[in-house]
Amino acid sequence: MNRKKKTTITDIARKLNTTPSTVSRALADHHRISDEMKKAVWEMVEKMNYQPNSIASALRKGKSNIIGVIVPTSDRQFFASFIRGIEEIVRDEGYHLMICQSDDQYKKEKSSIDTLLNIRVDGIIASVAKETSDISHFQKVKNLGVPLVLYDRVIESLDVNMVISDDYLGAYQGVVHLIEQGCRRIAHFAGKQHIHIYQNRLKGYLQALEDHNLDVDEELIIESDLIQNTYRIVQTGYQMGKKLMKLPQPPDGLFSSSDFAAIGAIGYFKESGIAIPDEIALVGYSNDFSASVIEPGRTSLDQHTIRMGNLAAEQFLKQARTKPEKFLSQKTLLTPELIVRESSLKKVAEKPSP
Amino acid sequence: MNRKKKTTITDIARKLNTTPSTVSRALADHHRISDEMKKAVWEMVEKMNYQPNSIASALRKGKSNIIGVIVPTSDRQFFASFIRGIEEIVRDEGYHLMICQSDDQYKKEKSSIDTLLNIRVDGIIASVAKETSDISHFQKVKNLGVPLVLYDRVIESLDVNMVISDDYLGAYQGVVHLIEQGCRRIAHFAGKQHIHIYQNRLKGYLQALEDHNLDVDEELIIESDLIQNTYRIVQTGYQMGKKLMKLPQPPDGLFSSSDFAAIGAIGYFKESGIAIPDEIALVGYSNDFSASVIEPGRTSLDQHTIRMGNLAAEQFLKQARTKPEKFLSQKTLLTPELIVRESSLKKVAEKPSP
DNA sequence: CATCCTAGCGCAATCCTTTGCATGATATTC
DNA sequence: GAATATCATGCAAAGGATTGCGCTAGGATG
Incomplete structure (x- = not known):
């Protein structure tokens, strides 16, 4: 129907006789912006029903706020609750999840990783497909400096974060x-x-x-x-x-x-x-x-799959906040309960x- | 470690003594680009290990190739296979899925929709949370012209695509x-x-x-x-x-x-x-x-949840390919099998x- | 030989936000 | 009262890919 053009911060700036930079900073609650201006901006945001364009933001910031999660198959309860566990932790940090299924196939796993890398995810949390023996795609993730957490079915030889059940x-x-x-x-x-x-x-x-x-x-x-x-x-x-x-x-x-x-x-x-x-x-x-x-x-x-998800998410956050050169991989073992x-x-x- | 700068089409263009536009068109197999040039570009792509930046592409094209899927909870087999059903269809079209859980809460559902809209998904496939009575967020999706398919738990009063079980x-x-x-x-x-x-x-x-x-x-x-x-x-x-x-x-x-x-x-x-x-x-x-x-x-x-996913995906594709003014919503009823x-x-x- | 066409490519604007640096205006300090 | 600090904002350049339009060289046409 009415496929309206979405309002941008430039539109807002124009209305307020100011510039996009100011609006951007106001929205980010920058300390150098006066309270009145912030208030005015927020009012206009409401009025014009502004929705931030996270794509543009991601492009500029080089960070998408998306975490890629690779599950062999989501048919199992295991993965469902694991994902829930991740979400619990990262939701408040503004991250979102992009879930890919590898169906335990090497080919799909590899292509999923490529996709995730293409959309410039901020990190990848993955369990390795049963077929996988060549691990160069994981190596690539690591070399690119993209935080990587392996869970459950991991590759011991890779020096990355891991959370596994004992x-x-x-x-x-x-x-x-x-x-x-x-x-x-x-x-x-x-x-x-x-x-x-x-x-x-x-x-x-x-x-x-x-x-x-x-x-x-x-x-x-x-x-x-x-x-x-x-x-x-x-x-x-x-x-x-x-x-x-x-x-x-x-x-x-x-x-x-x-x-x-x-x-x-x-x-x-x-x-x-x-x-x-x-x-x-x-x-x-x-x-x-x-x-x-x-x-x-x-x-x-x-x-304790939910907890496993929690831990994986926490390891990701930790790595994301650490400078690559200071990063040390960590392996967490969770004790199963009989x-x-x-x-x-x-x-x-x-x-x-x- | 070596967080290398990723190569861009500009880098490739420089190496080949040409311009980004040509590279872009070569990659898109544009008919106005010579075969030699295409070949040269592809070789350089391999050589420099170029990975397209889908963020930039999405920004420019206004299309992310991501479909947002909202499930009340992924704990149930139902949703797992439904998602699989969607993937089967859209994978070949280059789409990817972003899965959000509403946990059957109105608040989460609304915020998920906002997020999906923010990252400019190309469409949304959703089942309505049990709590939801205010449907303005779905109305908004529709008004924005973003293809919307409701499944299983739908809102009959909304004039959108639906696929439900009878x-x-x-x-x-x-x-x-x-x-x-x-x-x-x-x-x-x-x-x-x-x-x-x-x-x-x-x-x-x-x-x-x-x-x-x-x-x-x-x-x-x-x-x-x-x-x-x-x-x-x-x-x-x-x-x-x-x-x-x-x-x-x-x-x-x-x-x-x-x-x-x-x-x-x-x-x-x-x-x-x-x-x-x-x-x-x-x-x-x-x-x-x-x-x-x-x-x-x-x-x-x-x-037949996988088939339900197939159908939802097909309805999305159909709508995505149709001009908004020509679009007519469609309701598909699937017969359950005893x-x-x-x-x-x-x-x-x-x-x-x- | 002049005109037109077309293949093949380049220019530059565009998508929207973010951010380093600059600017002008007060406020503060000596 | 001059010099410096602080504040609030503006300017313009990214960030990477896409695309309408324009340009050129060569061939086709009449």
């Missing part, structure tokens, strides 16, 4: 819990080992066994792709659960690196009349919403030993 | 299905009635009953806030389920406007030994992921096949 410790806690519940043959659904988080979870699992003098049985460790369509992971979990229970010596405990694989396994156990947790106790990972509503309630590791539910709570464990 | 029909289908399964006293978990989608679902419910000569019992219709923290909705569902079954004449069917409320109710039914679907058959809404993994599998209405699972499939109701 997957090793999480896994360790989960497995120790199973051991304390009386499990002696604990299986593990592992993720692809070129991804750090899954590597660390496996390590935590192994360490927990070792610390309790339990043997490691390779048969009980099943590796699969835990980063893909949720429904497929559930199916895979079902199959893996089946495979485990068909073993000559089936396990009595299961630590799954994915909540969704755990769901699949639970599905199989229930279907086959295998009692949870009595015949097999189970711990998942991520504390997905479903953990509390699927029976039996699923013990899982909460990663949320115990019925899937791992053996009633027998309450009995005093005879 | 909630009336969805509810109707769900309830008819319950009737066909033999239910005669069907309860309904309704959402707050000032929100269109819940109003329409209630209407669909009522119409289905009427069309099958079933009486409406006010006691069986419970209204509650279905837009809030997921865990709370589940709890509310539990309580409402309990309330229903304590009735002198409890229902034999339940149509819930929310999948999560349905989960809560299922929780209560299972706990109390009420058989699903035999004593009470149940249909939810949204076909959330959990529908397929919580037992019993939950019959629900799939809203996904039948065990929660409503009474064994007795063996279907007579043709």
